């Protein structure tokens with residue numbers, strides 16, 4: 001029904017019926033969505049939003065799917081995927097402009113290739129620019145807030161507006177785009193000229209730290225919980241004796257207790273039940289209520 005409604009108003013080549021969300025998310029769980037929409041241009045995105053609005057179809061904006069959990073029952077509505085078609089990256093002087101579907105790793109590499117410093121921290125973050133802006137992605141003391149000076153976004157009515165870095169309301173894993181329903185189209189990063197050797201050395205060091213300390217050989221969504229003020233989620237979970245604890249196919253990583261991993265056959269229900277177990281156990285032990293960093297497709 002939803003697929004048919006969208007097909008009346010949109011080019012069929014942009015639509016996929018009953019597409020599995022497990023394929024698009026780094027946790028590799030989740031059922032089908034009624035319709036996956038993959039716009040190639042902002043105009044097609046506006047058309048998708050209009051079709052959803054006119055037919056009362058709920059929609060979810062998906063980037064690279066590395067900070068989300070798709071539910072086992074899938075999603076009743078349209079998942080609008082901002083992907084490869086939106087992945088241009090350009091550089092002028094110290095300024096890099098990247099569209100929302102570009103991968104943060106590719107933007108970080110571009111900066112490195114241009115001998116620009118400021119985005120080394122993002123080299124190993126597997127998300128897109130759009131998802132990164134929404135989450136104010138960060139690592140090893142860096143966060144996008146420090147280098148993003150302008151964001152272009154589209155509102156649900158298809159109007160485009162730009163935000164200064166300050167207007168983005170960036171905070172710890174937070175931005176205004178988590179509340180205002182705008183779709184990130186593009187971001188501008190202002191960087192500094194740096195020493196090429198040093199930039200490469202920092203990037204290699206951070207990649208090495210990731211490769212040795214994170215369970216990158218298992219599907220996950222990175223850190224499952226936000227860092228609570230004054231604590232580290234991973235340490236609270238480890239000190240609660242939860243390393244290796246599992247529910248169905250979901251487990252607390254032995255390597256990094258801050259990561260819930262999919263051992264291969266996890267369901268979304270397993271992951272959510274394990275997250276609840278972790279939250280309750282940590283709360284009982286430390287009176288700290290962990291807040292999920294990962295977001296549900298719902």
Ligand SMILES: Cc1cc2nc3c(=O)[nH]c(=O)nc-3n(C[C@H](O)[C@H](O)[C@H](O)COP(=O)(O)OP(=O)(O)OC[C@H]3O[C@@H](n4cnc5c(N)ncnc54)[C@H](O)[C@@H]3O)c2cc1C
Nearest residue numbers: 063064065066067127128130131132137138139184221222
């Ligand atoms: C192995 C691993 C390591 C990770 N390490 C880090 C890390 O070091 N630091 C860190 O911060 N994160 C980390 N993450 C989490 C994740 O990569 C980041 O949160 C990333 O910014 C998410 O981007 P995404 O494109 O995958 O977004 P998605 O997961 O697709 O979406 C995340 C949220 O953003 C919204 N969204 C996505 N694109 C847009 C858009 N264009 N416009 C509006 N809304 C949009 C979605 O609706 C959703 O609410 C890690 C994840 C994994 C799997």
